[in-house]
Amino acid sequence: MKGILIKSIGGFFFVAAEDKEIYQCRIRGRIREKIYPGDKVEIDPSTQTLEKLYPRDNILKRPQVANVDQVIIMLALKNPEFKPSLLDYFLLLVESSGFKPLLVINKIDQAAGDYQKMFVDYEQAGYKVHFISVKQEINLGVLLAELDQKINVLTGPSGAGKSSLLNKIIADADLKTAAVSKKLKKGVHTTRMVELLALDNEGWVADTPGFSSMTNLNLEIEAADLSWYFPEIAKFNNQCRFNRCSHTHEPGCLVQTKVEAGEISASRYQSYQRIYHELKAKERKY
Numbered sequence: 001m002k003g004i005l006i007k008s009i010g011g012f013f014f015v016a017a018e019d020k021e022i023y024q025c026r027i028r029g030r031i032r033e034k035i036y037p038g039d040k041v042e043i044d045p046s047t048q049t050l051e052k053l054y055p056r057d058n059i060l061k062r063p064q065v066a067n068v069d070q071v072i073i074m075l076a077l078k079n080p081e082f083k084p085s086l087l088d089y090f091l092l093l094v095e096s097s098g099f100k101p102l103l104v105i106n107k108i109d110q111a112a113g114d115y116q117k118m119f120v121d122y123e124q125a126g127y128k129v130h131f132i133s134v135k136q137e138i139n140l141g142v143l144l145a146e147l148d149q150k151i152n153v154l155t156g157p158s159g160a161g162k163s164s165l166l167n168k169i170i171a172d173a174d175l176k177t178a179a180v181s182k183k184l185k186k187g188v189h190t191t192r193m194v195e196l197l198a199l200d201n202e203g204w205v206a207d208t209p210g211f212s213s214m215t216n217l218n219l220e221i222e223a224a225d226l227s228w229y230f231p232e233i234a235k236f237n238n239q240c241r242f243n244r245c246s247h248t249h250e251p252g253c254l255v256q257t258k259v260e261a262g263e264i265s266a267s268r269y270q271s272y273q274r275i276y277h278e279l280k281a282k283e284r285k286y
């Protein structure tokens, strides 16, 4: 029977199978590869053995999850205050590892004025933005529909409301507590096992504890490649006067022209420039 690995602990592999049951399997000796949450597997339910690992589409490094469909970047409008530079950084991390981001802006109950206009830049760049309030349960249904049938990874800075969201949309009460237990999170650097949590529909979500420190992770990309991870800039790559234009200072740069004309967001371009120079400085050091 086919299934999906949701977690593994001490040699036990928990597989959510097609029949909607969860089987606690042992592995057959001949499977040599490492198996991650999200992996599609074949099990023998009668003996509770994991017999086969199906080829995977992709694997996310941190946390290690296989067959990821999208990475949810969740930020709050307020508490903590929304900062475009932080969102740009999260987007870059997701884009540069080759995954599809989904933007979720939480705490719209605390909004004053036309907050949506702060996100027009992102929508123009091609990102879908969901505006929600976990607390007041606004737009949660629409978001949930977007997670259906998919393996989702949830990231975002501390205080964005990730645990609160999981509390509302996870089907199983036991899993729920595991997902939000502060005790587990605070453990002395015990790396909590990644686990797929079942949503109320047919989707899955992996929480990423400690991703608040994601901003400290080193980006493993080169300055010269940076523009490929800003979709609205990547569109114009190779159209500047110079072949390997960095879009920072060169004459005849189409990107700079588009920024001046307001066709590329000035704020996004600022983030691009800042990160470009950070990466350059790092490259000079080594």
Ligand SMILES: Nc1nc2c(ncn2[C@@H]2O[C@H](COP(=O)(O)OP(=O)(O)OP(=O)(O)O)[C@@H](O)[C@H]2O)c(=O)[nH]1
Pocket (backbone or CB within 6 Å): 106, 107, 108, 109, 110, 132, 133, 134, 135, 136, 156, 157, 158, 159, 160, 161, 162, 163, 164, 165, 210, 212
């Ligand atoms: N006003 C308002 N507050 C919210 C909303 N969602 C969450 N909060 C509050 O925001 C605070 C942080 O929420 P958490 O769910 O713990 O945030 P988190 O992203 O899991 O944070 P970490 O566990 O530190 O990564 C809590 O006090 C929540 O009650 C919302 O939609 N509106």
Ligand SMILES: [Zn+2]
Pocket (backbone or CB within 6 Å): 240, 245, 246, 247, 248, 250, 252, 253, 254, 255, 256
């Ligand atoms: Zn250029």
